[in-house]
Amino acid sequence: MTNFKSYLAPATLDEAVDQLNQGNVTVLAGGSDLMLRVGAGNYDPSHTLMNILKINELRNISFEDNEVQIGTLTTITEIREDPELSIKMPLLGQAADQFASMQIRNVGTIGGNICNASPAGDMLVPLLLLDAAVELARQSDGGVASRRVALKDFFVGPGKTQCQSNELLTRVSIPFSKQGFRARFYKFGTRPALDISTVSIGIGGIFNNGYLQAPRVAFGAVAPVPFMALKTMKAIEQSPLDSERIKEIAEIARDEIKPIDDVRATAWYRKQLVHNLTIKVLSDVTDA
Amino acid sequence: MAAIIEKESLIGKAIPKMDAPGKVSGHTRYIHDLNLPGQLIGRILRTDRVHARIISIDTKEAEALPGVHAVITAKDVPNKPLGVTKDNPPLKGDKVRCERDEIAAVAAETEALAEQALSLIKVEYEELPALFDPRQALLENAPVIQESKPDNISMEFDYSHGDVEQGEAESDVVIEDLFKLHYVTHCCMGASGVIADFDSTSGNLTLYSNTQVPFLHKREFASVLNMDPNRIRIIQPPIGGGFGSKLDIYPFEPIAVFLAQKARRPVKLTFSREEEFLASPTRQPAYLRLRSGVTKEGVLTFRTLDSLLDNGAYTSWGATIPFVMMQTFSSLYRVPHCLYHTTTVYTNNPYAGSFRGYGNLQATFCVEAHMDKLAEAVGIDPLRFRLKNAQQAGETSGQGMHFKSCGFKECLTTAAARSDYAIKREQNLKAQGDDNAVKKGIGMASMLHVGGGAKIYPSDGCGTILKMDDFGHVTLMTGASEIGQGSETVLSQLVCEELGLPLSAVTVVNNDTDITPWDVGVHASRTTFIAGNSAIGAARLAREKILNAAAGTTAMPADQLSLRGGCIVIDESGEAVITLDKLLRSLHFQERAELVTTSFYYEPPSVHQDKAFKGDVSASYAWATQVVEIEVDTLTGVVTLNRCTAAHDVGRVLNKLGIEGQVEGGIVMGQGYALTEDLLIDEGHCQNPNFRDYKLITAPEIPEIDLSFIETMDGEGPQGAKGIGEAPAICMAAAIANALYNATGVRIYEAPFSPEKVYRALKGCSQPLEW
Structure with a gap:
């Protein structure tokens, strides 16, 4: 086990951002990702x-007028079990249900899952789909200032985000979806629990008159970061969706992703999966 | 009037395992929980190269670290090579040949200090060209892995009966296919570990060890350490799983002893989970080319098998799986002509050990694929084709295995009937062409495995000492180790059956070579059969002594007395004559005092194979048929196992709960082998030494399981039972491959059937197998 230089457990946000300002701080929330890094020796003990x-x-x-705000320390279990959230944003509960294992869901936090910035992070695709934004707090003139960053711009690379070393992700804000919005999330792993996704797909929009309006498509585990598939979204928007058109869109999706070979799958297989699962998920969303 | 005691039996009842409460409540003290006073922690420095010459090892800084008590390298120790062909020195001095190779070891006050000391050891290497593909091992310019074996051949096996040319001439259909099997590893819940402790006055060595073979281990340690075997004692704390992985002596064990010797303190050396993945044995990977023939009437004509085994860098038991594989090729079905050849070649990959099933999963995978293919080729349904060629009781196979009892046909018909095999198979075939993306499949496979020991060593026996105290309590001292398979409970039941006692009257001592009589070890599904017969033998001697003594005090002839409910009773009426404890005390506390102790040694009526590998190596043989039902998602290649219907010829059920657990566990282990487990080795390096990426089956994936036990009441077995420890894991890969074919019309020749591999096969994009 790493010998930590020092350990702190502030009780207020003020204290926390003050500490971050002093530099060389690693933030511990649920620890389900961090402690694995520590165990593997990928942690600077001087922090x-x-x-x-x-x-x-x-x-x-908390439920505001136009959006829901989820505190960074909210566990995946809490998201999964929140009764109001399950009505207003069922997609989040569905994704939480497929998240790792019960033990990890009980300690893992939404903020941790976002800041860990894994290309395969289980909550990231649904959050992207729902147009979430994150609040980043920092110390300013002795107080706390914060900025809001859209999640689609937040991820920079595997494990890398816009969050600066003096900033703390404090909450996730998700606008309420428009009337008629429906979305589906599909996580593909090789077993029903305790798996890292091989690919994950989220598709949503308002299905009207054969068109999926204001479509949103996000993919995970098929590029350095989870991302919004803009080309695929554009293609969906252009024309009414029948089974032939859905197949064409699946091909566009397949060509838009940039997967790699790793121990879980080859890039070829990931492209095939994205193709086949895009058909499945898009058909689901557009199936009245 | 005296009480009447009815005859009661524990045989066939559902009895919780004696070790279960401690294990499930977390109270069992495994080797990881043991700490000796003054103990140091041992750690091994392993190489990061796969083939390199060692130029220098600098341990100065490690030695200078305060709290470090011993640092050893090859030059500090006798270093006699270990393993089946003695090619594996505990510490590598000249060369490293695979990723796990041990270069140095330290003993320190704490784990952290030991780790720190390892990080201070500097090793200089000169890289050598490496060999990863067993198919290239025999090429002229292939790198040589072991200097003493310049041809890179570790072992070769040849077997034949009949004349395969004649068999081929008599065939109407001949098929030939290449199969490939992968690396998996045991994943015992209790990782490997040992504590070495020298007595400071006598110099005697006590080893706390997880070994499955304590007496063979003792002998091997004596040789490796240049010690008198009489000065070595092996104590086995409760063992957290073996499955064959602890059948050989591995470098970490003598290393712990060398460290203890040098430090003059006890040394405990246990593996982390990652180390367990990297440095414990695997199941033997293999290429197998099978050629089989059949007449148009559906009679098997011949089999030719050529196989290539990747020995890895050193030779452990994995290389010897042909002993078992050839039995499946030659004797599961009646095959008049059989030719078998295996070459085991050195590479710079990890080496394989013994693993539950011992080559039979690999062999059954090929044989049962061909049974389905041949049946299809001659237009006979797979069940009828198997029944037509199945061995039956009374037959002796071409390899000399004599099947005194054989429930094979009952296994086939029972599993088929209980799963509606015939109907579902037809339905699935019809549904292959519809546009449903999820296809259903049903597949069957059968197996033959030793069930009455295996005469591999000079003796296949086991000794028992039975002691009865003056309270009527029995201590059963047996050579047979408990590794979670439930032997303590079964042996106690067998003793209770003879002595008319409740289970609570028996204590089992089975873990100390200074106390227990000899046994060859836990392997080959032998413990219930061999140690069971041995325990019965000792109990019968005790029974005879007791009844003779009772005859003396009751004036009834011994043959009219019996033991029931802790009493001596009149056999015919059940009338209690005297309680057992009272009788025992009357024997003990008298002028010519007698303590009831007996010893018995059981050697099964089997024979060693001759030089041509022929012979009746087991006193009994186990049979099984398993039918699996799966769903294949053709969009993703995911195979879901929904149901497994298993019928096993077990001789007789002794402990119903125990045998159900054993079979269910084996099915799940076989499921993992077939579908999810895959130790990925890339250029000699393990890519997934963790449970995140090495995928054991998890609870939601376990199928519905339907078990039938075919009781053939084996004449040699204890109360008619056969050994079945390995049997349930053997059929699964074969059955699932057959089900995949039934579902999709696509046959897969390479395990595991991971989603990507299945998807590629469905798309016709599989990498063609070559050898």
């Missing part, structure tokens, strides 16, 4: 380990 679990203000789910 101060800052446990933010005691900051209660980062914890709650």
Whole structure:
């Protein structure tokens, strides 16, 4: 086990951002990703380990006029079981249901899943689909200032995000979907639980008169970051969707992704999966 | 009037395993939980190269680290090679030949210090050209892995009976296919570990070890350490799974002893999970080319098998799986002509050990694929084709295996009937062409495995000492180890059956070579059969002593007395004459005191194979048929196993709960081998040494399981039972491959059937197998 230089557990956001400002801090929330890195020796022990679990203000789910705000420390289990969220944003609960294992869902946090920025992060595709944004807090003039970054712009590379070393992700904001919006999320792994996705697909929009309007398509595990598939979205928008057109769109989706070979799958197979599953998910979304 | 005691039996009842409460409640103390006073922690430095000459090893800094008590390299120790062909020195001095190779070891006050010391050891290498593909091992310019074997051949096996040319001439259909089997590893819940402790005055060595073969281990340790075997004692703490992985001696064990010797302190050396993946044995990977023939009437004519085994860098038991493989090719079905050849070649890959089934999963995969293909070629349904060629009781196979009891045909018909095999198979075939993306498949496979020990070593026996105390309590000292298979419970049941006692009256001692009599070890599904017969033998001697003594005190002839419910009773009426404890005390506390102790040694009536590998190596043989039902998602290649219907000839059920657990566990292990488990080795390096990427079957994937036990009441078995420890894992890959074919019309010749591999096969994009 790594010998940490120092450890802190601030009780307020003020203290936390103050500490971040001093540099060389690693943030601990649920620890389900971080502790694996520590165990594998991929952690700088000179960093101060800052446990933010005691900051209660980062914890709650609140429903505002136009959006829901989910505190960064909300666990995946809490998202899965929140009754109001399951009505207003069923997609999140569905994704949480497929997230790792119960033990990991109980400790893993939404903020941690986002900041870990894995191309295969289980919550990221549904959050992208729902046009989520994140709040990043930092110290400013002795107080706390924050900025909002759209999730689609947040991921920079595998494990890399827009969050600066002096910033803390405090909450995720998700606008309420427009009337008639429907979405489907599909995580493909080789077994029903405890798996890292091989590919994940989210497709949503308002299906009207054969068209999927304002379509949103996001893919995970098929590029350096989870991303919005803009070409595929554009293609969906252009013409009414019948089974022939859906097949064409699946080909566009297949060509839009940039997967790699790894121990879980080859790039070829990922492209095939994205093709076949795009047909399946898009058919689901457009199937009245 | 005296109480009447009815005859009661524990045989066939569902009895919780004696070791279960401790294990499920977390109270069992495994080797990881043991700590000796003054103990140091041992750690091994392994190479990061796969083939390199060692130029220098600098341990100075590690030695200088405070808290480090011993640092050893090859030059510090006798280093006699280990393994089946003695080609594996515990510490590598001249060359490293695979990823796991041990270069140095340290013993330190703490784990952290030991790790730190390892990081201070500097090794200089000169890279050597490496050999990863067994198919290239025999090429003229192939790198040589072991200098003593310049041709890279570790072992070769040849077997034949009949005349395959004649068999081929008599065939109406001949097929030939190449199959490939992969690496998997045991994944015991308890990772490997050992504690070595020298007595400071006598110099005697006590080893706390997870070995499955304590007596063979003791002998081998004596040789490796240049020690008198009488000065070595092996104590086995409860073992967290073996499955064959602990059948050989591996470098970490003598290394721990060398460290203890040098440090003059006890040394504990246990593996991390990652190390367990990297450095424990695997199942033997293989290329197998099978050629089979059949007449148009559906009678098998011949089989020719040529196989290539990747030995890895050193030779452990994996290389010897042909002993078992050839039995399946020659004797599962009646095959009049059989020719078998295996070459085992060195490479710079990991080496394989023994693993539940011992080559039979690989062999059955090929044989049962061909049974389906041949049946189809001659237009006979697969069940009828198997029944037509199945061995039956009384037959002796071409290899000399004599099937005194044989429930094979009952296994076939039972599994087929209980799964509606014939109907579902037809329905699935018809549905192949419809536009449903998810296809259903049903497939069957059968197996033959030793069930009455296996005469591999000079003796295949087991000794028992039975002691009865003055309270009527029995201590059963057996050579047979408990590794989770349930032997303690079954042996106790067998003793209780003879002595008319409840299970609570028996304590089993089975883990200390200074106390227990000799046994060859836990392997070859032999413990229930061999140790069971041995325990029965000792119990019968005790029974005879007790009844003779009772005859003396009750004036009834011994043959009219019996033991029931902790009493001596009149056999015919069940009338209690005297309680057992009272009788035992009366024997003990008298002028010519007697303690009831007996010992018995059981050697099964089997014979060693001759030089041509022929002979009746087991006193009994186990049979099974498993039918699986799957769904194949043709959009993704995912295969879902929904149901497994298994029928096993087990001789007789002794412990119903135990045998159900054993068979269910084996089915799931076979399922993992078929579908998800795959130890990925890329240029000699393991790519997935963790449970995230090495995919064991998880709870939601376990299919519905329907079990039938065919009780053939084997004449040699303890209460009629056969050994079945390995049997349930053997059929699964073969049955699932057959089900895949039934579902999709596509046959897969290479395991595991991962989604990508299945998808590629469905698309016709498989990499063609070549050898």
